[in-house]
Amino acid sequence: MILPILLVTIVALPFAGALIGALLPREQQTTGAWLAGLIAAFGLGVTLWSYPQITNGNVVRIDIPWISSLGLDLIFRLDGLSWLFCLLITGVGLLVVLYARYYMSPKDPVTRFFSFFLAFMGAMLGVVLSGNLIQLVLFWELTSITSFLLIGYWFHLSAARDGARMALIVTGLGGQALLLGALIIGHIVGSYDLDVVLASGDLIKAHPLYVPALILVLLGALTKSAQFPFQFWLPHAMAAPTPVSAYLHSATMVKAGVFLLVRFWPVMAGTDQWFWIVTFAGLTTLILGAYAAIFQTDLKGLLAYSTISHLGLITTLLGMSSPLAAVAAIFHIANHATFKASLFMAAGIIDHETGTRDIRKLSGIFRFMPFTATLAMVASAAMAGVPLLNGFLSKEMFFSETALRDANPFVNLALPIGATIAGMFSVAYSLRFVHGVFFGPAPTQLDRVPHEPPALMRRPIEILVLACLIVGVIPGITIGPFLAAAVVSVTGPETPYYSLSVWHGFNVPLAMSAVALVGGVLLYWALYGYLQRGIEGPPLIRNLRGQRIFERVLTTISWKGAKWMERRFGTRRLQPQLALLVLFAIGAAVAAVWGRLGELIAPPTRMDPAFAAIWLVGICCAIAASYQAKFHRLAALVLLGATGIVTCITFVWFSAPDLALTQLLVEIVTTVLILLGLRWLPKRVAFAGDDVALLKVRIRRVRDLAIAIVAGMGMALLAYAVMTRPVLVGSIGDYFLEHAYKLGGGTNVVNVMLVDFRGFDTLGEITVLGIVALTVFALLRRFRPAAESVDKPEQQRLQNAFDAQQPERYDGETVSEYLLVPAVIMQWMFPVIIVLAVHVFLRGHDQPGGGFAAGIIMSIGFILQYMAAGTRWVEDHLRILPIRWIGFGLLAAMGTGLGSWVFGYPFLTSHFQYAELPWIGRVPMATALLFDLGVFILVVGATVLILIALAHQSVRSPRAARPPVRVPETEAQIGQEVL
Template identity: 40%
Template structure:
C-alpha cells in the first residue's frame, strides 16, 4: 500500500490528466477565469515536488511506485534526483504560468476549453517522462508527449500550415520514439534491468557490451528527433504554427528538452566513450550553428526565437557530450537559464502579436510607452539570453567557456562554435527585446496597449526568477545546480560560480562574444540579407526533403496497396489458402517431421462408418451442387456428421457447440444469400477448378498431417490435471469443459463472442444497404407508371 508521500506524488502526476477532463466544462462556465482555477493543478504539483528539495540537496534520491507485471519486471514507478526534480519543477512552475497566460491569450476563443485540456494532458505526459523510473513508463509518456504536442501544434486545424506542422512533428518525434523503444530493449537485454535508478550503477556492463554501439545509436535517434538536432531540426520552427502558449511551453521550456533530459540521464552509463564524446559534440555543434545562423534570416518574432531554441538545444547536447570537467555544470546552468529567458521571450512575442496585431519585427517600433511592463520583462529576459550580468544566463555562459576553452584543436574548434552561436543568439535576444519597443512609433494593425495581467505575469515572473537566481546563486546552486550536475555526472559535483567577475580566459571570451554580437546587431539588416542569399544558394533543405519523403512514402504505399489489395475477393482467398497450405506442408517435409500413417482400426462399428459415409456424401453434394443455396445446405451435412462423431467419442459439449455453429452458419448464410441472385451456377474453367481444388486439398492435407502429428506426440496431462483439480475449487463448477470456456478462458470466449457479434452487425448492415438501395429505385419506377417518362427524367 502506498504511503502518504507516494500517494501525493502519484496524485501530482495524474492530476493534470484529471484537469484535462474537466477543463472544457470549467471554461464553458467560467470563461477565461477558468485559468485561475486550472492553474492550481500545476501549482499543487510544483509545491509538492519543491518539498523534496531538502532531501535531494543532501544527495539522496526518492523512489516509489508499485509492481505492474512482476513476472516481466515491469513497474509503474518514479525516481527523483537532482535532474528529474529540476525538470519537474520547470514543467510545473512554468506550466502554472502558461495556463494563466493561455487564459488571457485565448480569451473569448470558442475552443479555449479544448486548448486547456490539451495543454494539461501534455503537462502530465512531460512530467511522466522526467520522473519515470520504469523503461516502459518512460516510453509510454514519451509517446504521449508526441501525441499531445500533435494536438497542440494542430490546434488551429482549419489552416493547412497547422495541419502540416502537426503531422511533421508527429512523424519525426513519433519515429524517434520507436528508435528509443528499440534502444531501451537493447539496454534491457544487455543489463537485465528495466529501471533507470538501477541502471545508473551498471555503466560498465553497458559500455563493455558488444551491442553498446547499437543501443547508443538508437537512443540518440530518439533524443535527436525529440530535441530537434540536425538534420531533424526543421520540425521545431514549423511548429510555431501553434498558438504562442504552446511555443512558450512545449518548444522552449519542456518538450524539446526531453531529448536533452534523456541524454543527461544516460550520461553516467553511456558517457565517457569515444562514440559519445564524438557524436554529441559534433551534431550539437552543427545544430548550434545552423539554428543561430537561420535565426538571423527571420523577421517573425516567434521564428527568430524558434531557431535560437534549436541553437540552444544544440549547445546543450554539445556540452553534455563534451567530457571536460565543467561541461556538465555548464549544461545544467544553461538549461535552467534557457528555460527561464526563452519561455519569457516567447510570451513577450505573443503579447506583442496579441496587442499590436503583428509579429514582424520590421513592422514594429516605439511600443515601450504603450507596453512598459512587457518591455521590462523582455529586456530582462534578453539580458539573460545575451549572457550579461546580473542574470543567470551570465553564470551559464561563463561556465560554458570554462568547460570548452583549452589548447587542443578539439577544444579550440568547439570554443569558436560556441562564440559564434552565442554571439548570434545575443543579436536575436536584443532584436526581440529592443526593436519592437525602441525607436519611432510604427503604425500597427491594432492599437497597441499593455496586455492584461494574465499575459504579462508569466514573462515578468520568469525574468525576475532569472535575476534572483543569479543574485542568490549560492542558494540556487545548493538546491538546483549542484544536485542536478551530480545526477548528470554520476558523482558528487559542487557548482560555485557567482556574479563576482572571474578574470581569465572565460571572461575574455565572454567579452569577445558581446563585441561580436553588438557588431552584428548594428548591421542586422545586412546580416539578414546575407544569410538569406546564402540559404537560397544552398537550395532546398531538410524541410523540403521531408515533403519529398512523405510524397514518396504515399506513392510506395499506393503501389503496394494496388499489388496486395486489388479489390478481387477471389485473389485474396486464393492467396490466403495457398499461404496456409505452404505453412502447413513445407516445414514438416523439409525437416522430416511427417507423422506416421495411421492403421485402420479393427473395432470400427457400423454406425461410426455410417456417419463417416454421411460426411463423404455431404462433401460430394457440395461439389456437385448446381447453385449456391444447395451448396450451403449440403455443407451443413458435413458439419452435423462431424458433430455426431464428437458425440460418439464422448465429447457432448463439443458436439452441442458444433450443432449450434452449423445451424447458425447455414441459417445466416442462407439469409444473406437470399439477398443475392442464387440461380447462376459456377462458370469457372477447368483450369481454375483444378487450381482451386489443388489448393483446397493441400490445405486440408496440411491440417490432417498436423493433427496426426499432434496426436502421435506423448500426451502431457499437466493442463488436464490442473483443470480437474481446480475447476471445482476455484471456479465452483463441476462441468470441467464449461469452466474452461467460461472461467479459465473467459476473455478468449468473450473475444469469440465479440467477433460473432461484429460479424452479425456487418451482415445486418449489408442487408439494410441492399434494401435502402433498392427501395428508391422501386419508388421511381412506380412514380413513372402512366406518365411521360422523358418529361419525368428531365425533372
C-alpha cells in the same frame, strides 16, 4: 514517508485535471485557469517542500509492482536532476497558466486548452520522475502526443495542423528509436530500473550493443530537442498559441531531449562515439540556429531559432563529457528556461497589443509599452550573454569548457572558434529583437495603438526576469544549492569544484565573451541595411529547408510508395487473396510440423465397417456437393446437409452427444436459411468463351485442385498423427471432469463448462450471435434484389396462371393449398416442440442438452409455423419480437454474471444448491441455469430474427436495385484470370 505518495499524486493529478477540464463547458475559461493553476501550484509546492530530502545525491522513490517478472513496475523517483526539472515544469507552468488566462481569446475553446496543457504537464512530470526505462518511454510518447494536441490547438489553421503533424512524426519516430534503445539497455543491464541502469555505466559502455543503443537513444533525444538534422520541426511548431510556445520551447518539451542526454550522461557519455555524434550535432545546431535566427522576420521565428541554437549549446556541452561541462549544461538548462519563457511571453504581448509579430512592421514600440519593453530587453540581454545576467554565467562556463580542451588540434580550434561565432550571432539576433521592435521611429503599419497589457499578464514576465537578474548577480546563494543538488545526482560524489561567480579575473573565456559581444554588435550594424530590406530567410542556406525535404520524404513514402506497393503486391480480387491465405497456412503448418510428426502407428481402435460405410457416403456427398455447387445449388445444399449428418453421426459414435444434438439442430436451421436465400441468386449459365479463355480456366482449376488436395492431405495426416497418439494424462480436461459436479453442480461436463467454467467465453459468444443477427436484420432492411429476381418464382407464376384459368378458383389458391396436410401437422407440433425445448433446456445441466440446443429447437418451432401458415398469419397470431428477445437474453446472462458481484464474488461465479420441491423431489438449482436461460432466450431471438428477416423479403415485394454502373478498371485492379 509521505513524499513518495505525493510523487505519484503530482504526476496523476494533471491527468485527472485534464479529464475534468475536458468536461468543463467552454465558457468556463476562468474555472479552467484556476484548475490548471491550482494543480501547477500544488506540484510546485510539493517540489519546493521536497527539496531537503534530495540534497547530496539522495533519491526518493516509490515502487508500485505490476509485472515484476518482466521488469515492468511503476517506479517514481526523485533526485536532484528531476527536482530541478520538476521546479521548471511546475514553476514555469504556473506562470504560463496565469499568462494564458489573459492571452487566450474567449472565442477559443479555452477549457480545452487547459485540458491539453495539464495532460502535457503530467506527461512531462512523468518523464522526469520515471524510475523505469519503459515507463519513461511511455511518458515520453505521451509528451509527443499531448504536444501534438497543443501545437495543433488552432486546428482551423493549416499551419497549425501541418506543424503539429510534423512535430508528432519527428518526435514520435524519435520515441520509437528511444523505445528500442531502452529495450537494448534493459537487455544489457538486465533490468529497466533506472537506479540499476545508472549504476551500470561501465557494463553498458563495454557491451558490443553499446553503439546501437547509443544511436537509438540519441535519435530520441536529438529529435525531441530539435537538434541538427532534426531541427526543422521546431519553427513550424510556432503555429501554436504563444503560451504553448512559451512552455514547450523554454522549460519542457524540447528540454525533455536534453534531460534524456543528462539522464544517460553518467552511463553513456565519455566514449568517442558519444563525443563525436553529440558534439557535432550540438555545435552544428548552435551555429546554424543562431545564424538563421538573425534573419527571421517573425518574432516567434527568431525566438524559435534561438531556442534551437541554445539547445545546441547545451547538447555541445553534454557531448564534451567532462563533469564541468555537464554542470554548465544543467545550469544553462535552467537559465534558458527563464529567459526564453519570458521572451516568448513578451513576444506574445507585443502580438496581442499590436496585432502583428512581423519585425518589419514593428518599431519604436518602447514609447507605448515601456515596462514590457524593459523586461524584454533585460531578458534579451540574458539571451545574448550580457554580464550580470544569468545567461552570461552559463555562457562563460561554456566558453571556458570549449577553450580548455586538450583533445586533437582540430577540436581544439573548432570548438572555441565555433562557440565565439555562435556567441556573436546570438548577440546580433538579440540586438535585432530589441532594436527592431522597441526603438526607431513610431510604427506606421499598425491598425491599432498599442498599450501596456493587463498587469497580471505581465506579472509572469516580471517574475522570470527578476530570476534572471538575481541569479545573474548573486548566483552562489540563489541557484547555487539547487544546482549543486542536480549536479551531484548526475556526476556523482566525485563532482569537481566549480565556481558560480560573476568575476573570474581576466582569462580566455572573458576575452571570448568580449569578442562575441563586440563582434555581435558590429555584425548587427553591418547587416542592418540588409535586414531593413526585409528579405525572408537566411542567406546562403535559404534553400536548404528541412521542412521541404521532410514533406518530400513523407509524400514518397506514404503516397508514391504506398501506390507502388499496392500496384505491385496488392489485389482487390478475393480468389488470389484466399489462395495466398491457404498457401500460407499450408506453409506455416509444414514449418511447424516438419520433423516432429514422429512415427505413424497403426490405429489403436478396431475398424468398424458400418462407420466406414457411413463415411463413404459422407465423402461421396461432400465431393458431389462441391461438384454441383455451381449449377445445381439445391442439390449441393441437400448433399451438404448429408455431409452434416455424417458429421453428426461421428459425434454420436465417439461419445459427444451434446455436439451431435447441436450439430443436427444447426444443420436444420442452416439448410432452411440457405433455402430461403436461393431464390435471390442468379441463374447460372455455362461458361462461354474462346479456347484460350477456356484453357486458362482449366489451368486455374487444376492449380486450385492441387492446392486443395495438398491442404486436405496435410489435414488428414495431421489428424491421423494426433488421434493415434496416446491420451494425455493429467490434462486440463481431467480437472473439469473431476470438478464439474463438485464445483458446478452438474453432471454434463460439457454444459457445465459452457455455462460455468468458461461462462465468460459463452457470454462473448452469444454477444457475437446477437450482433450477427442484428447485422443481418440491418442488411436486409434495405435489401434490393437484382432486377431479374424480383418477379415471383416460376412455380408460383405457373400456379397462379392455373388459378386464373379456373373460374371457381381465386388467385393464389393453389399456392396456399400447397403442403396442406403437412401444414396442419406442423401447426399441431408447435406445443410439442415447445415442451421438447423446455425439456432439453432443463436437463441440460445434467444430461445432453442446454440453452443452445433448446434455443435452436424453439426457433425451429417458430420457423415451422412460418412455413405452415405463412408469414402474415403467424405474425397476426403470435407476438414475435426477436430483437427484444436478444436484448432480454443478453441482459439475463449479464445480470447473472453481475449478480455474483453483489455477493462479493468475481464476475459470473456460479452458485448452486438443492431445493426440495413438492412431488418432484430434490432438484439442483444453479445460478448457471439462469445464465443458460439467457443463452436460450438470446439464441431463440437471434435465430428467429435471422430466419424471418430473410423470409420477409418474399412478402414485402422489394424494389429492384438499379443496374450497376460499370466502373472503368483502375490500374490497381490487376490480374487477368477470372472464374
